[in-house]
Amino acid sequence: MKLSNIGNKYIVINKNSQLKYNNNIFYIKGLYGIFKIRINSNIKLKLFNKDRLYILYRSVAGKYYNFNLWGTYRTLIQNILYGLSYGNKQKLNIIGWGYKSLLIYKVLFLSIGFSHILGIKVPNNIILTSTDKRPYSLVLYGSDKINVNYFTNVIRLLKIPDVYKGKGIIYENEIIKLKEGKESFDF
Secondary structure (H helix, E strand, C coil): CCCCHHHHCCEECCCCCEEEEECCEEEEEECCEEEEEECCCCEEEEEECCCEEEEEECCECCECCCCCHHHHHHHHHHHHHHHHHCCEEEEEEEECCCCEEEEECCEEEEECCCCCCEEEECCCCEEEEECCCCCEEEEEEECCHHHHHHHHHHHHCCCCCCCCCCCEEEECCCCCCCCCCCCCCCC
16 A cells, blocks of 8 residues: 555644644644644554654554545644644735725625625634725635635635636736637628
8 A cells, every 4th residue: 555645744843832632632722722623543643852743544453444534634733733833824806996895893895896795704713904005905814724715715706806807806826817808800
């Protein structure tokens, strides 16, 4: 059986993080909060020198059940540790004539070309900031990478970028390749 390259790598632990492993439940405490994750019974965690975490896989009676979860758990735990130590950030730009954003308390109001203004409630575990100058941009910040990326995608799906005009809500470094419109024929 081919071993996972990702599962073999160890995770470097920040000195500000505290780890606790009890009955297949892994607790992580960092600067930006506490996170709890349930680990599969075939996956074991081993801490070396208080700065390196190894994810070990054990076979049951020579069979490899849920072997594909080995690298997945390693990546998931690494993302959680990074988010709790440094935080995760996503940036969106709002491009279009008359497109605006306004943040009041924990509600984001968007005027993005519809006949009405859209209002979205921002989850409690996400910090959102908005700029008042053109180009309007939204910066989302949180400790959980999955929630930050999910909410960023929810906002972006409200106005997917138009491939003909380039208007819409785009990621910070996203490049939109514009298509040509119809050409008129002269006879």
